Amino acid sequence: GESVGLHLPTLSVQEGDNSIINCAYSNSASDYFIWYKQESGKGPQFIIDIRSNMDKRQGQRVTVLLNKTVKHLSLQIAATQPGDSAVYFCADSPRAGGTSYGKLTFGQGTILTVHP
Amino acid sequence: NAGVTQTPKFQVLKTGQSMTLQCAQDMNHEYMSWYRQDPGMGLRLIHYSVGAGITDQGEVPNGYNVSRSTTEDFPLRLLSAAPSQTSVYFCASSYNIVQEKLFFGSGTQLSVL
Numbered sequence: 001g002e003s004v005g006l007h008l009p010t011l012s013v014q015e016g017d018n019s020i021i022n023c024a025y026s027n028s029a030s031d032y033f034i035w036y037k038q039e040s041g042k043g044p045q046f047i048i049d050i051r052s053n054m055d056k057r058q059g060q061r062v063t064v065l066l067n068k069t070v071k072h073l074s075l076q077i078a079a080t081q082p083g084d085s086a087v088y089f090c091a092d093s094p095r096a097g098g099t100s101y102g103k104l105t106f107g108q109g110t111i112l113t114v115h116p
Numbered sequence: 117n118a119g120v121t122q123t124p125k126f127q128v129l130k131t132g133q134s135m136t137l138q139c140a141q142d143m144n145h146e147y148m149s150w151y152r153q154d155p156g157m158g159l160r161l162i163h164y165s166v167g168a169g170i171t172d173q174g175e176v177p178n179g180y181n182v183s184r185s186t187t188e189d190f191p192l193r194l195l196s197a198a199p200s201q202t203s204v205y206f207c208a209s210s211y212n213i214v215q216e217k218l219f220f221g222s223g224t225q226l227s228v229l
Contacts, residue, residue: 032216043120043206043220044159089158093216103174104216106159 010111019080021110023073023090030092034104035064035075038087047075047088077112085114118142122207122221129197129228137192137224139207147210148190149218152176152203159206165190166212197228 013019025033031052036044050057050064050073057064063076073090091104123138141148149164151174161174165184179201181193190209194201204225208218 034217036220041223043208043222044218046217046219049217091159103161103164104159104218108156108158 009108010113012113012115013080015080015082015114015116017080019077019084019112019114021075021077021088021090021112023075023107025071025073025090025092027092027094027105028071029094030071032093033064033066033073034091035062036089036091037084038089038109040086044089080112080114082114082116085112087111120207120209120219120221122205122224124224125222126225127227129194129226131198131228133197134193134195135197137194137205137207137226139190139192139221140188141190141207141209141219142188143209143211143219144187145209145219146187146212148184149174149208150180150182150190150192151206151208153206153223154203162192162205194226197226199228202226202228 034049035047037047038044048059048062048064050066052068055066061078065074077084087109089106089109091106093104120141129135146167150162151159152162153159160176162176162180163171163174163182165171168184168187171182171184184190204223206223207221210218
């Protein structure tokens with residue numbers, strides 16, 4: 001079936017650099033996209049979300065970019081800090097209607113390691 | 117405001133044993149769900165509920181039962197544990213199914229021997 005996937009399973013950066021985590025999705029009916037951060041031994045924590053009627057959304061030090069033409073989602077973290085080290089998941093859910101509505105499909109995750 | 121609370125944090129079972137994973141939220145969220153997380157598989161939806169008295173199956177429901185008698189609680193029952201159910205289990209909730217922004221609990225690490 002269709003699923004959300006990630007290009008890179010691991011990413012290592014230096015403290016202060018900008019990080020970009022990529023995600024490819026295959027479901028053309030996807031309407032809602034979300035990024036989560038999961039630290040070791042903890043549950044996923046919401047970072048930022050975006051709907052398909054937008055191509056960019058900014059939060060505090062984070063930006064999500066959505067390219068619907070190539071079905072690509074990215075999370076940019078500015079001035080990455082050691083506390084940003086975690087696994088980052090993208091997920092999507094389809095438009096209203098159908099049995100999949102409101103059900104998030106998660107990617108496998110990218111491990112981000114930030115070196116001091 | 118505690119958010120989503122899961123108990124226990126760790127559990128070891130023998131094959132065939134039964135147990136209930138507890139989940140409670142104090143945010144008055146309508147939507148609650150259970151996921152399991154396995155290496156290389158991402159988070160997979162087991163069961164979900166859109167309100168008290170309403171439950172439905174997710175992607176991997178076999179071997180699990182749920183009920184939703186109150187808005188706050190959404191327990192997950194394993195009737196006869198199997199080694200294939202060794203996993204980390206997360207409960208999550210959101211204000212309603214349309215919002216989609218899920219708040220997760222801290223997880224239950226379950227081992228079935």
